Amino acid sequence: MSSLRRADEGRARAMTGLRSRWSSLPRAWRIGAIGAFMVLLYSLPGLNIPLIKTPDTDFTSVLFLCAVYVLVAVGLNVVIGLAGLLDLGYIGFYAVGAYTVAILGSPNSPVVVKFPWIVCVPIAIAVAMLSGVLLGWPTLRLRGDYLAIVTLGFGEIIRVFALNSNITNGNRGINGVPVPSEANWPSWMTWFPYVSSEKQIFSVSNVIGFYWLALTLVVLCILGVRRLERSRVGRSWLAIREDEEAAEVMGVPTFKYKLWAFAIGAALGGLSGALFFSKQTFINAQGFDLFTSILWVAAVVIGGAGNQLGVAVGAILLAYLPERFREFADYRLLIFGVALIVMTIFRPQGLLPSRRRSVELEDRAKEASVVE
Amino acid sequence: MLLELKDLTLLYGRIQALHGISLTVGEGEIVALIGANGAGKSTTMRAISGLRAVAQGTILFDGEDITKLRADLRVVRGVSQSPEGRGVFPGMSVRENLEMGAYTRRNRAEIDEDLDRVFTLFPRLKEREKQAGGTMSGGEQQMLAVGRALMSRPKLLLLDEPSMGLAPMLIQQIFDIIVEINQQGTTVLLVEQNAQQALSRAHRAYVLETGRIVKEGTGQELLHDPAVKDAYLGVA
Amino acid sequence: DDSSGSGDTATGSTCDLKIAFFGALTGGNAQLGINIRDGAKLAVDQYNTKNADCKVGLVEKDSAGDPAQASGLATSLVADTKLLGVVGPAFSGESKVANPILSKEGVVIITPSATNPALATQGDKTFHRGLGNDASQGPGAANYIKTVLKAQKVFVVDDASEYGKGLADQVKQVLGATVVDSAVVKEQQVDFGAVIDQVKGSAADAIFWGGYYREASPFLKQYRDAGGKAKFIAGDGVKDQAFVDGAGAANAEGAILTCPCVPPEKAGGTFAADYKAATGREAGTYSAEAFDAANIMLEGIKAGNTTRDKLETFVDSYQGQGVTTKFKFQENGEIDPASVAVWAYKVEGGKVVAEQETPK
Amino acid sequence: MGRRRRASLSEQLAEREPLLEVDDVTIKFGGVVALNGVDFTLYKGEILGLIGPNGAGKTTCFNTITGVARPTTGTIRFRGEKVVGKKRFQITRMGIARTFQNIRLFPEMTALENVLVGADARHKTSVVGALFRLYRVRVKPEELTEVTATGGMTRLAQQLSRTGQRFFGLSRHILEERAARAKGMELLQLVGIEGRAGELARNLAYGEQRRLEIARALATEPHLLCLDEPAAGFNPAEKESLLALIRKIRDTGVSILLIEHDMRLVMGVTDRIVVLEFGKKIAEGSPSEVRDNPAVIAAYLGVPTDAA
Amino acid sequence: MNFQFLGDHFVSLTVTGLTQGAIYALVALGYTLVYGVLRLINFAHSEVFMIGTFVTTIIWAGLGFSVGDAAPGTLGVIGLIVIAMIAAGAASGATALVVERVAYRPLRKRNAPSLIFLISAIGASVALSEAVGALTDRQPRGMPTLVVPKVQFSFLGADVTNLQLGIFFSALAMMIGLDIFINRTRLGRGVRAVAQNPDVAALMGVNKDRIIMLIFILGGAMAGAAAVLYDIKVGLTTYSVGFLLGIKAFTAAVLGGIGNLRGALLGGLLLGVVENYGAGVFGNQWMDVVAFMMLVVVLLFRPTGLLGESLGRARA
């Protein structure tokens, strides 16, 4: 097995400096560092760090938005980063998940059932997943760029449907989307600033409960996707991305795996939508525009498609920067657009790329064949 | 000298493919380049035709330094290549592929004349004039690639493994054609795995190993060189 | 500075109290928001000049009209215990998100522009609406169409927005069978080929437009270009000079625009002139309503209602004449129906001028 | 048809078990008839050569067998099962593997990972299984991993993890992964590039890439390996070692279908040869029979001495 | 659902749809050309179009014709349109070229994968439309009514106006011209060669960079021409006109077979007509849904679009 170890060393050699230094730390250290980082994340709302606080908007709300966007990015990363499918209409799944919770859970929806949150959310995930399969079934046989336009269309169809159908109440929307629980904070939690025992855990005016819930889901989902990535499944996705036909000839049921990627992505999208609108308690067709969907793709790629940490960073920037720099409100998209161009030119591999991609990009760049 | 390479170095990312290659091709010659897989033969060809930038060294063509010249301008100067892997335009018909070979030329009458010549050399191409290049079989594409390279009426014709994928009978033919073209006045630089054939037709030849020239001589000399025989001609 | 935690008892001095503006200052709907902000700002500035020793601050929250941004902004508002009331939120969609948050913490809400009737039934105890809702404007417009224009065939268009659809539904309900056909246009639609085919096909002699001017002006231009002759009636979302400019004065001539707002020139006092002096622009739609809303709160603060609770009680029982109308709120926060006047304005010579109050 | 013709071949062949039966296959592309009623049988354990002039239909024949192209008429059976109409990955799982005429590796994956993709064809871990790892397999105590022993784990943690494994077994995912890596290294060794296991496929030399393609195909545990001009671009010395490799593969029990223009290679390694011309089979037989067949000489070999 | 309406107004819906479709098709050409050669969804093409619409108004305003001004006589109108076409074509072409230079060329030099190009394209698109948005205060800008639609003839009960005829036929003429250029001329063959195999094209003496510049300019110019026709038809423009129209045009390109010029024409016209029928039957708000649904259905049966891909590389 010594040759096997050498094979792994070959991989390690290709890693970038920081990353290899990290992975050469003793395991106990790494666990410790990750633990400390998690504690930091959970306590961010109470820490009151001056510079990163958002000026206009409630900081915990922004953190919650970041967490939801990270969840979105993790799901989108499965589709784009791992399976290499370009999904420009991801927001459709987000909407499906959100509306499912609203319609099934709100007393004000046209549908009479009134399920509690904990029942609604699994249904929402399932419905989103189903919509992923329904969309993927006919379209995943198409080649890459065709998929892009078809998914874009899907996103728009969902939005138009939300806007014009009776079950969604159009733009009048549905209020009273259920919150995860009506319970109050237990009294032993009150050591934490912001938490008071007379207050609900999931309160619209103090959203720390939502943030913690979202953060926990993010961690679980990242771990789950990591497991997939490092298994036969992830390898098949990679092979499909590299050369679909060759993968198929090597016995990879490409369609099935692409469909799985789509379904998993859709499920995560649905979950994020459900989560976000549980906190907002009101949903209408606003906020599901294609543009947001496209921004998500940009965030994933800029963060570093294929690397979960990278896409998380991309998502956080997308959620956080506009809130932090509200004074540029009118120009923020302009700045964003320019930033995208600059980023792709100076850091095409993304902020925190996956090892594989950064190597690939480096090699490709060196091979650029043009003679001036 | 029509072509002169001086101390050429070339990198693929981290990999150095050529370690200072120097060679010359005289006007009217057939020069063969032989060597094992990965020796750098195709890389040398790419450097000459300008598909790859060289790291160091110079390329002189017809006395002019073309080291930094764009690939398409080298074609205008008279360098034409049939690339490794054939590079047929898959969506164009056989005829259009051939016309592409004459892209830099304007004289319609001459072009038509050359088209006829290619069709006589490869009757299969005439038969399939309208078929899309991409649907031709491997060997048929090879014929197309060679024919297309001829269409630019080059001063220097670079052929990268023209016999690859051809049936035994055609291999014979293609070498005959190379000699014929050469006699009509085109200088040929030939890369071949089929060293036996290549050396017996070439005026001069170079042997490449891992990016370096390890031997040179006339075709006949190398054909009878025991080391070359051992490594590249196989046991007959 | 906001370390005192949440709670209704303000601490310290009562001279740094604040009210807030909440609405779009950027994005596609910014103009309405700016009108409102400037109206409120005028009120606060006037108050501060008179009470230089005990000023009230105006906080501006730019939501871009986006419900998704509203909740974080509202949460940050309620965390500031010095903040007693909100002029806004400007749009109905964001109101649905923000009102429960504001109301839960007792922040007084007086919206000068969100006209969706459902806002009053959400159970938000601090909600007040300083003008008539769509349920009053819709019938006003419909009655005008019926009795003044005497139209026989009406074509109703809406933009599927909360506001536009609500208004169009009201009109359809009142007009009944006179409505021959209807269509829904898309947000930011600029090319109306199919709709125009439909309108012309219906041979309508009047078009009611439930929506905003951004879509209305290209529609009307293309409709007139295509030879359409029907009268054009729209709600307050279209009542803006930009509508006339976009459609072209000739095309817009004669268009009727209803609004549950009193013409600024009929508004009491010196408001119109003051506004112009302060901003350099004519008072726009909802500027006067915002001015009134802010003034009600300022009056309350002046009267010593320096906590959210007290201010809420004050506003609930407030009675008084503003520049737009006489204010008195009902139990659910709606303004007293008697104070609601829906006016019809008309485009004449490229200007929007008040014509008459719509028949009841 | 095919049956009767087989009887006319040598007794010895008739006894053998047919692996691949190509029966009356025709395929047309517009006006071009690329294959015209071709039939032949490949028996278990043999190396069958497929030769013919350029454009004779050899690659097309390959494509129909591996599901890339669909014949206009005709049937193909593999181990008695119909092939036509099956998806490509299903055909691979039936036991047919192939290499490509122009190399198609997964360039950004390491050599070992390329082979692992092939090996996955035989694995059972599902998406749900990989996510939750619920499917557990009991392992014998001596098989318990040392995986956890690496990295700064305390002794207690090691002990715990070992105890856990003893009671709950190991997930199938982990077992399969471990087995596949071992097998992958073995195959890389077989084709002689085990030293390059950790290198990205795109950085391998051409000859190494060809070998890797073969290893990857073998990882799918095929009964039949189809090679399309594997020696193209090889010099005689390299061809020699390829020849040895092909023999070695056959000795592991894999049958081989070989397309190749190099007569020395074909004559040296095949048991039988099928010759195509213009989409039709014009000859079939042992290498020496084919070499002396006048039709084959006329259509393909030209001078009969070439392979002497 | 209102099939009655579709039946009654079938011809007139068709005529309106064809007019709209002709504009889609012109814009789609830009997507198709760039995609065919670079395998890149040029997201910023919608903004190239948008710039054209603004340049048109600026030119007309500069010549003294603003919103509400009366149009000059027929000759004057034609003159104004031709001038606008030249100006908008040039401006859009130049914009496309700038986008190529700034957002794509540096990536090409590094041989970046297509996803990166897409992001850069999105960036360019956002930056352009937001820049114009900031400059125009996000207010729409109106045009003079240059062509007052006059019914030229009635066809099966549908009135066909001079405006519709003009738009349709001028678009058609431009597309035919482009098609001839690409398929019949030497330079056109060069375009196709670069599309199919850029390296080998260089070996044939094709200057790749020049070809790429050429296709951006051509696509841009077509978008500029489309912008003029659009302005005449719609009578107003804003900074965000490009987004949806661009998506539609791209849909049209895919529908016909991206990388295929005739496909763009067919796809554009079909899309225009079908979405107009859809609007007639299901209501205007479902128009885009109908358009995308049709796309999915077509791709199900013809995975590479109606006419397939012709410029581009075939799949190996």
Ligand SMILES: Nc1ncnc2c1ncn2[C@@H]1O[C@H](COP(=O)(O)OP(=O)(O)OP(=O)(O)O)[C@@H](O)[C@H]1O
């Ligand atoms: N695109 C590339 N990226 C990285 N390395 C390359 C690339 N192309 C060639 N090489 C490497 O450069 C060296 C020379 O390759 P080249 O193709 O010139 O060899 P060759 O002599 O033509 O061999 P063959 O007979 O196989 O065609 C080899 O080691 C090869 O692996």
Ligand SMILES: Nc1ncnc2c1ncn2[C@@H]1O[C@H](COP(=O)(O)OP(=O)(O)OP(=O)(O)O)[C@@H](O)[C@H]1O
């Ligand atoms: N899609 C297609 N359309 C038209 N003709 C085709 C198509 N595919 C293959 N052909 C033709 O079918 C014939 C058989 O092709 P095939 O690739 O099978 O030949 P081959 O025997 O492998 O030849 P080679 O030794 O040159 O690779 C050729 O003449 C080829 O041009």
Ligand SMILES: [Mg+2]
């Ligand atoms: Mg080579």
Ligand SMILES: [Mg+2]
């Ligand atoms: Mg072949």
